[in-house]
Amino acid sequence: AFADPEDRRLFLSRYRNSRHARLGAVPDDITFRRLHGSYVSMSRFTEGSIFDRSGVVKDIGFLQAAEQDGADWPALGRTGAGLREEAFARAPRLDGTFAIFFNGNLHNYYHWIAEGMLGLDVLTQTIGGDLDLKIVLPKTMDINAVFDHRASLAALGFGKWPVVEAAPPVVRIGEAVWVESSDFIEGVPAARVRSFQRRIASLYADRRGPRNRRLLVKRLGQARAIDNFADVEAFLQPLGFETVWLEGASVEEQIDMFQRAEFVIGAHGA
Numbered sequence: 001a002f003a004d005p006e007d008r009r010l011f012l013s014r015y016r017n018s019r020h021a022r023l024g025a026v027p028d029d030i031t032f033r034r035l036h037g038s039y040v041s042m043s044r045f046t047e048g049s050i051f052d053r054s055g056v057v058k059d060i061g062f063l064q065a066a067e068q069d070g071a072d073w074p075a076l077g078r079t080g081a082g083l084r085e086e087a088f089a090r091a092p093r094l095d096g097t098f099a100i101f102f103n104g105n106l107h108n109y110y111h112w113i114a115e116g117m118l119g120l121d122v123l124t125q126t127i128g129g130d131l132d133l134k135i136v137l138p139k140t141m142d143i144n145a146v147f148d149h150r151a152s153l154a155a156l157g158f159g160k161w162p163v164v165e166a167a168p169p170v171v172r173i174g175e176a177v178w179v180e181s182s183d184f185i186e187g188v189p190a191a192r193v194r195s196f197q198r199r200i201a202s203l204y205a206d207r208r209g210p211r212n213r214r215l216l217v218k219r220l221g222q223a224r225a226i227d228n229f230a231d232v233e234a235f236l237q238p239l240g241f242e243t244v245w246l247e248g249a250s251v252e253e254q255i256d257m258f259q260r261a262e263f264v265i266g267a268h269g270a
Helices: 005-015 060-068 085-090 109-130 149-155 190-203 229-239 251-259
Strands: 032-041 050-052 055-058 074-077 080-083 093-099 133-138 163-166 170-179 213-218 241-245 261-265
Touching: 032 055, 032 060, 032 109, 055 060, 060 074, 093 109, 093 163, 109 133, 109 149, 109 170, 109 190, 133 149, 133 170, 149 251, 213 229, 213 251, 229 241, 251 261
Parallel strands: 093 133, 093 170, 133 163, 213 241, 213 261
Antiparallel strands: 032 050, 032 170, 050 055, 074 080
């Protein structure tokens, strides 16, 4: 939905020619992928890229960017990206079936919640009960962490799946499973997004209170901050708005806060 015709024009002018854009109808289907003996990146900015000796099957763009950033283990060629031979040899093996639901944006709260957690939800709700499924998390998530990845798994209902944390830059997975095209939320059917929202809401239904809070969200960092925030804050305070910060708040605390909100104003995510 667009605010007005000008809003629609601006949006389309920016995204119509984007290589990431998927404007228009999105097919209401999901493709699941499974690959035995694959290699998965646990390195920062390439987390979740999946490949084997024949090529890359997930997130080649992150691998291509990694070599440009000076990483020493990816190898780029005319046919795509892969691993240098010595990296194959030293990659430790993780036995079992693992959900690969994240990409190199996992450090970003929006991408982790709206895409990573969404992809994991689709995967576990559809085929998770039929597999002895595990979750692998890269230790790079602790680098400059601004939120608790581990706690968010439990808070969003994924606590029953075993978690393995991996520190090596590359690991070999017994079997990797993932949802095709879930790295960008616009590629996920709307019904799946609504199902995710409703399932999370049901987890906290008994904690709902009266919707009587008016929240103005302030960012502690400078990214995407409102330039004249002091003016906005001064205007809204007489109308009953309180200023809140989400940095440092757990997922559960944020859910409780927003469930009790009548209005929320702020610059959202990524």
